[in-house]
Amino acid sequence: MILKTGTKPLWNFASWFIITSTVLVSKFFLKFCTSSYNVYNQEPFIKTLMDPNRTRPILTVANHLSTLDDPLLWGSIPFKNFLRRHRTRWTLGAQEICFTTPKLSKFFALGQVIPTIRGAGIYQPAMNFALDRLNEGKWIHIFPEAKINQTTELIYFKWGIGRLIMESINPPIVIPIWHKGFEKVMPKERDHTWIPLFGKNIVIVYGDPIDFKDILINYHAGKTDEATVRIIVTNIIFNTMTKLKKNSELLEAKKI
Template sequence: MGETMELRNGLVRVPASLPQLPRHAEAGERVYQLAISLLERVLRFQGIRVTARGVENVPQFGPALLAMNHTGYYDFIFGEIPAYLRGRRLARFMAKKEVFEVPVLGRAMRAMRHVPVDRAAGAAAIDEAVDHLRSGRLVTIFPEATISRSFELKDFKNGAARIAYTADAPLIPMVTWGSQRIWAKGGKKNLGRTGTPVLIYVGQPLELSGDAAADTAALKAAMEELLAQARAEYEAEYGPFPPGQPWQPAALGGTAPTLEEANRMDEADRARKAREREEKAARKRAKTERKLDAKLAKKVRKAWRRLRKER
């Protein structure tokens, strides 16, 4: 884009004008910093080439809510990079509670102070995110609430606008492009040394009105603009790409499902998972009932034996 770029941390290309800041107090959080160090090694092993723009929009101190698009499972890695470039700051991700139920991973997520989200009852997650922001921390949220199979922006939930306004914290739009080439939902995993390029764009904080619907619409519009810029740079820098790429949206000539098709696939997934939860609950109830029946039968047999002895 005509500006001088330089490599930071031996991994991320940024504009040379981006200030190098002293370490934030969060640089002393050992568990999270260790996790970042390990993930950096993963990215280097894979030869991932990351370029980040607009990083200066992440505050050096104080809170901010970073709202990010969601196209792949590596988004949690790339979403931390802008914060880390600001004096090794840390972002607390809002992630579905099922992740926290995985034995080892869940313990690590809690140690890093990420926020579990129960999609059936999200009030607790909102309160926890607000508490983080009021304590001066950074929080990252996926307004789409799930990975987009179409690689387009899905409908947004209004949680990001509500959290930022309640906490009186800046709401900052952020997008990544290229992450879906590494590991997307339902797609092929490319976890070897692929050399995949990834772009991260961070926008300026939004002016919030307190109207959750209007602020959410403004957030989506800002992220759509950033995403268009990222896609244009990606094509100019690393393309042209032949048509029929599985990681490209249908509107750009790719074979990814359209947004409507992806929504239907997501709905089918939700219905399947609901059935599986109900079947699991039914099996658990049946098992409990069998145990109770067995205990009752045992008691009846004991009572019958006593009755026979008394006769």
């Protein structure tokens, strides 16, 4: 399926309506359907996202706990962010889950979800499309584990994250996000896996922006080979996410 990037007013309005409506539902769920939800260190991300002078794209990265991670994560963001469609995220979504029927396909396409074929590699059309959006200065969000992981340990990240960072014309500002609790909202091991559970505790921790500019300067100057840089970039993000996980545990321990 080929997505539209929004040149027609009707498509733009429909996309904005789907995104803002979904965000409002997410905000309602976080506020009224959870026992508690706490958000930490969000200010640097919001400042970067809302900066009118920003020229670089944004790439957010998060662990993947459930089918509702996106959009519930964005229910924690001030609603004014979504009043302008160009400030809303594009994200990769599994084609076999999000694009199985014409109606679902239309809904997710309007919601700026990019149909991704699992196992098709880092050079598939979905990755090319995401790279194009980064080159337009947009915000891309990915789950680099590439599947739902409700264990206590991160799955090592797929190489696609390295490609998006390395091949962007203007290196993206990378912001890691660690969250906890959505695996209890949508646990996999139960009869009705499509119905969210209420009354759970949600924690969302934003990391500080990661800048790969210096690493990429050496890469583009031919001083470092592609495979090495891809490993370095992926390792940095993976290790940052691991530290963010530990930090979230410390933040929650202080509240007890």
